[in-house]
Amino acid sequence: MDISYIDMHMHTNHSDGELSPKEIINLADIEQTKILSITDHDSIAGLEEFKSSIADDMIGIKGVEFSSYIIVNNKRYKIHILGYAFDEKNGKLNKLLTELKLKRYEKHIELLTDLKKRIKAIPEKYINDLDFYRYCWFNRDVVNCFKKAGYDEDTILDLKNYYKQNRFSYGNDYNEEAKRVIDSIKEAGGYVIFAHPYAYGFDEETLANITLKLMELGIDGIEVFQSDCSDKDSIKLLNFVNENNLLFSVGSDFHRLNSSDGRMIGHGINNNLCVEETSLSNTIIDNKQYFKSKK
Numbered sequence: 228m229d230i231s232y233i234d235m236h237m238h239t240n241h242s243d244g245e246l247s248p249k250e251i252i253n254l255a256d257i258e259q260t261k262i263l264s265i266t267d268h269d270s271i272a273g274l275e276e277f278k279s280s281i282a283d284d285m286i287g288i289k290g291v292e293f294s295s296y297i298i299v300n301n302k303r304y305k306i307h308i309l310g311y312a313f314d315e316k317n318g319k320l321n322k323l324l325t326e327l328k329l330k331r332y333e334k335h336i337e338l339l340t341d342l343k344k345r346i347k348a349i350p351e352k353y354i355n356d357l358d359f360y361r362y363c364w365f366n367r368d369v370v371n372c373f374k375k376a377g378y379d380e381d382t383i384l385d386l387k388n389y390y391k392q393n394r395f396s397y398g399n400d401y402n403e404e405a406k407r408v409i410d411s412i413k414e415a416g417g418y419v420i421f422a423h424p425y426a427y428g429f430d431e432e433t434l435a436n437i438t439l440k441l442m443e444l445g446i447d448g449i450e451v452f453q454s455d456c457s458d459k460d461s462i463k464l465l466n467f468v469n470e471n472n473l474l475f476s477v478g479s480d481f482h483r484l485n486s487s488d489g490r491m492i493g494h495g496i497n498n499n500l501c502v503e504e505t506s507l508s509n510t511i512i513d514n515k516q517y518f519k520s521k522k
Contacts, residue, residue: 231261232493232501233508235290236309236422236450236478239277242267242362245483249280251492254484256282260493262508264290264311266478268362269327271315283520288312288511292422293412294327294362297405299436306427306437308408309450309476311507312516313417320415327403328360335359338366345389350376366390409444416516418447418507420476424464425456438467448474452502454488454495455480474510477502 238244239251246254248265255263261284265277271291281287293308313320336359342349353372357365370386412419421441424434438449451464452475468475477500481492490496511517 229259230503231259232503233262233477233505234260234479234481234493234500235262235264235288235311235420235476235505235508236266236292236453237263237481237492238267238292239265239273241273242270243364243482248273248277251481252277252280252282252285255285255492258491258493262286262288262512263492264288266290266292266309268292269294269324269331270362271324274315278518279521281518281520283522285519286508286512287518288508288516289315289417289518291324293323293408294402295405295408296402297437297440299433299440304427304429304433304437305402306405306441307422308405308412308446309420309422309478310408310412310415311418311420312511312514313412313415315415317411317415320411320417323403323407323411327362331362331365332359335365338369342369346382346386349373350378352376405441406444409441409446413445418474418511419445420474420507421446421449423450423453423455423478423480425460426453426480442471442473446473448476448507450478451475452477452495452500452505453480454478454490454500456499458499468506474505474507476505476507 237251239246239248251265265273267273274289277287288311291310295308296303296305350372353375354369357368370383373383373386409419449464449468451468452461465475479490479492479495479500481490488496494500
């Protein structure tokens with residue numbers, strides 16, 4: 228019997244990933260991953276290509292990853308929230324996506340305004356070709372424009388250090404309050420999953436408080452198996468979802484080939500995933516909320 232894996236968390240070039248949706252599907256096929264979802268940051272722009280390119284033996288599930296924040300004990304925490312199997316035409320969901328898209332544009336214009344104050348002659352020929360609306364490491368894209376234009380190494384190094392110190396890439400302007408994100412996904416008929424709980428560096432007490440607050444707000448489950456999560460922590464999370472009647476999911480959080488940690492679709496890091504079944508994917512399949520090839 229052939230083994231096939233599930234991966235419900237990966238990114239394309241419609242946000243901060245490297246590959247197109249079609250290239251993601253081709254790679255997933257090579258990596259024996261047959262149930263998959265593309266979850267670009269704050270965007271479903273790649274959904275149509277994903278649906279039209281899905282292979283005959285694959286099951287596709289609509290997905291998105293929202294940049295969000297939650298306030299617990301009067302402190303604000305940045306988190307990511309995954310949405311699945313939603314109605315992509317839902318008005319409330321699309322209103323939220325459009326607002327986040329405009330926030331990205333405004334943030335990127337702010338970055339360039341600041342840049343022009345520091346460097347009078349910027350490579351506008353290349354910068355003007357960038358997608359100002361795309362969720363990405365925009366400062367990296369800007370630095371690459373300077374490289375393409377042949378600027379000297381000292382200027383490029385100065386830019387890298389400046390952006391690193393000021394954290395322009397993922398500021399608060401990208402985030403939306405967790406309740407609104409959850410409500411929008413729910414209204415669109417989707418499932419809400421707390422993304423990679425151990426990727427934020429929270430201590431155990433803080434993570435527990437955030438998770439309980441998210442449960443109060445109506446999440447359906449937790450991403451239990453994830454590339455950055457240890458086996459011990461995955462077992463802990465799995466016990467928690469079972470005790471609390473939540474769904475569990477799996478995601479590599481794949482962005483690109485040749486990443487620094489070598490994570491791969493369906494496999495994670497050093498094959499720490501290779502999951503063949505999740506309660507989230509089973510529920511979506513049982514409810515026929517997936518799509519297959521129309522070819």
